[in-house]
Amino acid sequence: MNTPKACPVTAKHITVALVGQPNVGKSMLINSISNAHLHVGNFSGVTVEKTEVLFDYEDYHFTVVDLPGTYAFTDYTIEERVTHDFLCNQEYDVIINVVDSTNLEKNFQLTSELLTMGKKVVIALNMSDEAKKEGIEIDAKYMSELLGVPCIKTSAATKEGIETLLKTVIQTYDQERKEPKLVFSEAVEEEIENILKFLKNHHCELEYSKRDLAINLLKGNETVYNMIRKKPIWIELQPVVLEAKRHIELHHDTDDIKEAFAEEYASFIRGILAETVKINAPKREKTLTEKIDDILIHPVFGIPIFLFFMWALFQLTFTLGAVPMDYIDSFFGWMGDVVGNTIQNDDIRSLVVDGLIGGVGAVVLFTPNIIILFIGITLLETTGYMSRVAFLLDGIFHKFGLHGQSFIPLVTGFGCSIPAYMSARILKNDRDRLLTLFIIGFMSCGARLPVYVLFAGAFFPEEMSGTVLFIIYISGALLGLLAAKVLKLTAFKGIDEPFVMEMPKYRLPSFKLVWHNVYTQTWMYLKKAGTFIAGATVLIWFLSNYPHDSKIEEFYNAKIEQASTQEAKHKLQNELGEALLADSYLGRVGKFTEPLVEPLGLDWKMNVALQAGLAAKEVVVSTLGVLYSLGDEVDEATSSLKDRIKEQIPLPSAIAFIVVIMIYLPCLAASVVFTKEAGHIKYFFYLLVFTSVAAYVMAFMAYRVSLVVLGG
Amino acid sequence: MNLIELDIGEEAVVKKLTASSDLKRRLISFGVMKGAHVKVLAVAPAKSTIEIEAGKMKLALRKEEAKTVEVERV
Numbered sequence: 001m002n003t004p005k006a007c008p009v010t011a012k013h014i015t016v017a018l019v020g021q022p023n024v025g026k027s028m029l030i031n032s033i034s035n036a037h038l039h040v041g042n043f044s045g046v047t048v049e050k051t052e053v054l055f056d057y058e059d060y061h062f063t064v065v066d067l068p069g070t071y072a073f074t075d076y077t078i079e080e081r082v083t084h085d086f087l088c089n090q091e092y093d094v095i096i097n098v099v100d101s102t103n104l105e106k107n108f109q110l111t112s113e114l115l116t117m118g119k120k121v122v123i124a125l126n127m128s129d130e131a132k133k134e135g136i137e138i139d140a141k142y143m144s145e146l147l148g149v150p151c152i153k154t155s156a157a158t159k160e161g162i163e164t165l166l167k168t169v170i171q172t173y174d175q176e177r178k179e180p181k182l183v184f185s186e187a188v189e190e191e192i193e194n195i196l197k198f199l200k201n202h203h204c205e206l207e208y209s210k211r212d213l214a215i216n217l218l219k220g221n222e223t224v225y226n227m228i229r230k231k232p233i234w235i236e237l238q239p240v241v242l243e244a245k246r247h248i249e250l251h252h253d254t255d256d257i258k259e260a261f262a263e264e265y266a267s268f269i270r271g272i273l274a275e276t277v278k279i280n281a282p283k284r285e286k287t288l289t290e291k292i293d294d295i296l297i298h299p300v301f302g303i304p305i306f307l308f309f310m311w312a313l314f315q316l317t318f319t320l321g322a323v324p325m326d327y328i329d330s331f332f333g334w335m336g337d338v339v340g341n342t343i344q345n346d347d348i349r350s351l352v353v354d355g356l357i358g359g360v361g362a363v364v365l366f367t368p369n370i371i372i373l374f375i376g377i378t379l380l381e382t383t384g385y386m387s388r389v390a391f392l393l394d395g396i397f398h399k400f401g402l403h404g405q406s407f408i409p410l411v412t413g414f415g416c417s418i419p420a421y422m423s424a425r426i427l428k429n430d431r432d433r434l435l436t437l438f439i440i441g442f443m444s445c446g447a448r449l450p451v452y453v454l455f456a457g458a459f460f461p462e463e464m465s466g467t468v469l470f471i472i473y474i475s476g477a478l479l480g481l482l483a484a485k486v487l488k489l490t491a492f493k494g495i496d497e498p499f500v501m502e503m504p505k506y507r508l509p510s511f512k513l514v515w516h517n518v519y520t521q522t523w524m525y526l527k528k529a530g531t532f533i534a535g536a537t538v539l540i541w542f543l544s545n546y547p548h549d550s551k552i553e554e555f556y557n558a559k560i561e562q563a564s565t566q567e568a569k570h571k572l573q574n575e576l577g578e579a580l581l582a583d584s585y586l587g588r589v590g591k592f593t594e595p596l597v598e599p600l601g602l603d604w605k606m607n608v609a610l611q612a613g614l615a616a617k618e619v620v621v622s623t624l625g626v627l628y629s630l631g632d633e634v635d636e637a638t639s640s641l642k643d644r645i646k647e648q649i650p651l652p653s654a655i656a657f658i659v660v661i662m663i664y665l666p667c668l669a670a671s672v673v674f675t676k677e678a679g680h681i682k683y684f685f686y687l688l689v690f691t692s693v694a695a696y697v698m699a700f701m702a703y704r705v706s707l708v709v710l711g712g
Numbered sequence: 713m714n715l716i717e718l719d720i721g722e723e724a725v726v727k728k729l730t731a732s733s734d735l736k737r738r739l740i741s742f743g744v745m746k747g748a749h750v751k752v753l754a755v756a757p758a759k760s761t762i763e764i765e766a767g768k769m770k771l772a773l774r775k776e777e778a779k780t781v782e783v784e785r786v
Contacts, residue, residue, distance in 0.1 A: 072741030395760025
């Protein structure tokens with residue numbers, strides 16, 4: 001990745017940490033700085049990993065680490081934690097603090113905290129073009145003087161100041177670090193002075209500047225405490241710091257030193273801004289954002305408007321997405337045939353065609369849906385509308401222990417659990433996101449529809465199937481909300497996470513940003529999920545095909561040859577399929593675990609179908625078809641399979657079967673994505689246990705109740 | 713009085729934050745701190761969530777969080 005020609009001396013390697021609050025145009029800036037998209041930049045809220053951009057400028061080799069947006073120097077959200085950990089524990093030379101010129105008062109909160117970190121800082125006054133439009137005039141030179149830190153006006157949109165920014169970073173890198181001029185109120189300055197005097201008298205030499213050390217001790221900065229606690233001087237220093245803290249808290253009439261410092265910073269910032277910023281804006285009228293909000297978060301029309309947007313997105317996702325899906329499906333079918341014809345060995349052909357190509361095909365099949373859905377979600381988010389949705393819905397969802405933004409992943413779950421799990425990333429808080437991830441499976445995905453259609457058709461007259469389907473979907477969703485409540489009261493117990501969220505300005509996102517985001521998401525899905533899923537599908541294929549007892553095959557083949565009619569041959573072929581599946585590892589497991597599912601009224605065949613359904617729900621219908629001996633080519637429309645099921649499965653068992661389908665793990669692909677999104681394999685096992693137990697208990701209850709009601 | 717008692721369009725000055733220290737820090741990082749000027753911009757159905765303006769920033773708070781911000785009407 002290095003381009004050695006521009007980097008002749010290793011000493012000229014600059015690592016820059018790019019830090020800023022969310023929605024300040026950081027990713028746009030990094031794109032204009034580097035020009036080259038070596039790594040794709042992140043944008044607020046979706047990528048929580050830091051990204052690196054490498055490029056050369058003049059004789060310097062730059063590594064810019066783009067850290068997730070963070071409001072304050074805390075570790076409240078994942079983004080903040082990533083940024084916090086990097087800034088405290090990693091090696092870097094210069095911090096570029098990107099601020100939004102139109103809202104300096106808020107942005108400088110973070111800045112003032114960065115200034116006490118003992119690092120070289122350059123401030124990029126970004127969006128300076130927007131500020132100009134709004135009549136905000138900033139004296140960057142005077143600001144640099146007052147802060148003791150270079151402030152450069154930049155604009156990612158007009159490329160203004162980008163060169164100057166880089167030159168300043170180089171200058172700052174080459175020079176010794178200058179102490180920023182962070183001035184506090186007299187009371188605090190006095191205490192700092194006391195501590196400084198103490199440090200000087202005791203000849204305490206540390207890598208931190210003494211003033212930074214004093215400030216951080218007063219603020220209760222953990223890293224600094226850890227560093228100094230090991231020194232003998234600590235014993236004498238402690239009472240000094242304690243006394244100073246008490247004075248400051250008293251002065252600010254609070255028992256929270258951080259609050260006191262926040263007030264200190266705020267008044268310092270107000271002072272700086274009063275000197276350096278002039279606002280020539282005419283008397284404030286309603287901004288465009290406020291006008292749009294009058295409609296979109298209207299107390300009455302707000303929710304219907306949102307529901308319409310969602311409906312439109314789903315229409316697009318599943319109707320428009322279905323078009324390329326058919327092509328992809330037939331492409332992989334065709335590829336399977338072509339490749340299959342070139343392979344002589346039956347076992348290898350089956351592995352390649354049914355296992356590998358089939359498995360990868362099943363993953364690629366969902367790509368169009370994912371692309372459309374992510375375009376939609378990216379638009380909802382980058383325009384700022386998503387925050388409004390959370391605002392509108394939080395009241396209802398909070399009652400079930402969920403977050404307003406949980407709505408999007410949950411509704412997406414009705415289409416397919418995979419994009420649903422991925423879209424849960426919009427939830428910033430760990431616990432909210434995990435809880436939502438656990439509930440998504442309750443929203444019946446599209447792949448379960450064939451099973452529902454089959455059973456509804458088998459047991460109910462045609463005109464009632466629609467209603468039955470509706471009942472299945474609704475009860476699934478209600479169960480999900482109930483499960484959320486139960487989980488919230490048990491596993492995710494504790495105080496509610498607070499809901500305090502910025503309502504960003506409405507912005508029209510650039511095509512580039514949307515494209516980058518959708519591209520990255522899709523590629524990650526194909527790459528990571530694809531490799532896992534392909535491997536796992538091969539495993540399921542293996543389990544359902546081996547051990548391959550050739551005796552069974554020979555026995556039936558002999559019979560098939562002797563069979564006189566086509567019908568008899570077909571019947572025998574089905575019997576062969578059933579016998580082979582029963583003898584496979586999967587079949588053996590199904591038979592072995594049959595006593596376990598007996599209380600639910602399920603036999604080993606339904607058990608095997610359910611287990612095969614762990615791979616994908618589409619497999620359930622075809623497995624049932626094989627097991628109830630109708631040949632491989634079955635779909636939900638096959639009337640004879642309906643008849644068979646009606647004949648052989650009692651209604652209470654069928655209901656229990658459907659209940660299990662509704663609740664247990666969606667599919668293998670979704671499980672892989674779930675694990676990735678949840679962040680740890682242990683969550684997958686929690687999910688497995690949770691859904692299995694829930695499915696078992698609910699199915700048992702459904703079976704028993706229907707036995708009584710139906711008098712079976 | 714606290715934030716949730718204000719109606720749309722009303723303005724107030726923050727008097728005290730009574731939240732736990734995590735939430736307090738979060739509020740402060742959004743500019744809601746003692747002495748800050750706030751204005752209620754919108755309320756969600758049933759006043760379960762409110763939107764306020766603090767400085768130049770607009771933010772949404774749940775009812776429970778809004779209750780921890782003591783204010784005085786101006």
